[in-house]
Amino acid sequence: MRAVRYHEHGDPDVFQVDEVPRPSPAPDEVLVEMRAASVNPVDLLVRSGLYGDVSLPSVPGGDGAGVVAAAGEKVEALTEGDRVVVSGMDRSAGGTFAEYAAVPGTKVAALPESVPFEVAGAVGNVGATAWTALAEVAGIQPGDRVLVHGGAGGVGHAAVQVAASAGADVVATAGSEAARARVEELGASVALDYDSDSLAAEVLEATGGAGVETVLDHRLEEYLELDLEVLAEGGQVVSLMGNVPEASALPFYAKEVTLQALRMDNHPVRTPMLERVLRLVERGDLTPVVADTYDFAEVEQAHRDLSEGGYVGKLVVAP
Ligand SMILES: NC(=O)c1ccc[n+]([C@@H]2O[C@H](COP(=O)([O-])OP(=O)(O)OC[C@H]3O[C@@H](n4cnc5c(N)ncnc54)[C@H](OP(=O)(O)O)[C@@H]3O)[C@@H](O)[C@H]2O)c1
Numbered sequence: 001m002r003a004v005r006y007h008e009h010g011d012p013d014v015f016q017v018d019e020v021p022r023p024s025p026a027p028d029e030v031l032v033e034m035r036a037a038s039v040n041p042v043d044l045l046v047r048s049g050l051y052g053d054v055s056l057p058s059v060p061g062g063d064g065a066g067v068v069a070a071a072g073e074k075v076e077a078l079t080e081g082d083r084v085v086v087s088g089m090d091r092s093a094g095g096t097f098a099e100y101a102a103v104p105g106t107k108v109a110a111l112p113e114s115v116p117f118e119v120a121g122a123v124g125n126v127g128a129t130a131w132t133a134l135a136e137v138a139g140i141q142p143g144d145r146v147l148v149h150g151g152a153g154g155v156g157h158a159a160v161q162v163a164a165s166a167g168a169d170v171v172a173t174a175g176s177e178a179a180r181a182r183v184e185e186l187g188a189s190v191a192l193d194y195d196s197d198s199l200a201a202e203v204l205e206a207t208g209g210a211g212v213e214t215v216l217d218h219r220l221e222e223y224l225e226l227d228l229e230v231l232a233e234g235g236q237v238v239s240l241m242g243n244v245p246e247a248s249a250l251p252f253y254a255k256e257v258t259l260q261a262l263r264m265d266n267h268p269v270r271t272p273m274l275e276r277v278l279r280l281v282e283r284g285d286l287t288p289v290v291a292d293t294y295d296f297a298e299v300e301q302a303h304r305d306l307s308e309g310g311y312v313g314k315l316v317v318a319p
Pocket of ligand 1: 040041042126129149150151152153154155156173174175176194218219222239240241262263264265306308309310311313
């Protein structure tokens with residue numbers, strides 16, 4: 001089979017397409033014929049050698065969608081021919097940028113016929129992250145106000161929709177007028193410019209001065225101070241990334257704020273959360289946005305485009 005691989009860590013030009021043996025699924029795995037997969041920011045770190053141990057040569061790709069080609073004897077829920085979504089591939093094992101991938105049964109969920117592979121291939125990791133951050137960790141409730149930094153990003157655009165579909169009032173940020181318009185279409189009641197000098201005041205204004213119950217943050221060093229300013233009493237920050245900056249402890253105590261980190265590597269069992277996410281997709285409450293698609297020979301460009309940013313949603317790779 002064909003697989004994208006890199007034989008050494010480095011810049012995006014390390015990728016090549018190799019002919020390699022098709023993997024055999026272990027008893028608790030399914031062999032998935034991959035139809036689509038997505039690029040995630042952590043892939044850039046792993047490729048560069050800055051995140052975790054991988055044995056080289058390595059196949060990139062942490063999520064995707066495809067068809068079960070064979071099921072290990074311990075996987076009872078799935079059988080050959082089933083459509084599936086994949087999330088949370090172990091980076092030290094083989095990834096999803098290959099014609100076939102052996103995937104633990106705990107990291108797949110059945111994909112409804114109505115959801116195209118390309119769309120499903122975009123949502124595995126970001127859908128699971130947005131769901132876990134907002135539904136599981138933050139426990140958002142109908143009527144809550146939620147601030148999503150970077151609402152046009154992979155996680156951000158899923159988070160805006162997960163929060164809106166839960167009945168929350170979503171304030172988001174994005175970098176361009178076009179992205180802000182799209183984020184509002186996806187369910188934010190207002191999308192603000194993340195570069196604005198008066199962002200905190202604008203968030204407060206958007207919430208009638210009340211502030212937000214939850215902030216989803218992926219740039220903690222940049223935004224913790226703002227988060228503390230715009231949080232309502234008892235509010236919480238769910239942080240996906242970033243160092244904890246020096247910040248005055250005063251607002252923490254004054255508002256009894258919680259700062260909660262989330263690391264999806266600590267949530268390896270993905271099936272239940274994927275099932276929830278796919279339910280939202282199926283009923284139109286979550287539309288995974290595919291900004292661009294690439295074939296295996298174009299993964300270098302996909303990594304460059306992810307670094308560059310400036311789009312809404314996800315970059316998808318298909319064989
Ligand atoms: N902890 C975990 O388990 C976990 C899980 C998933 C993701 N993450 C991390 O969360 C972050 C987001 O992931 P992702 O998949 O959504 O990445 P992504 O698709 O690259 O999205 C990042 C978004 O951030 C926006 N952004 C850029 N500069 C910004 C700024 N100054 N203020 C606010 N937003 C800004 C980007 O906008 P532009 O396109 O305009 O630049 C883009 O929309 C990454 O760092 C990722 O590694 C962590």
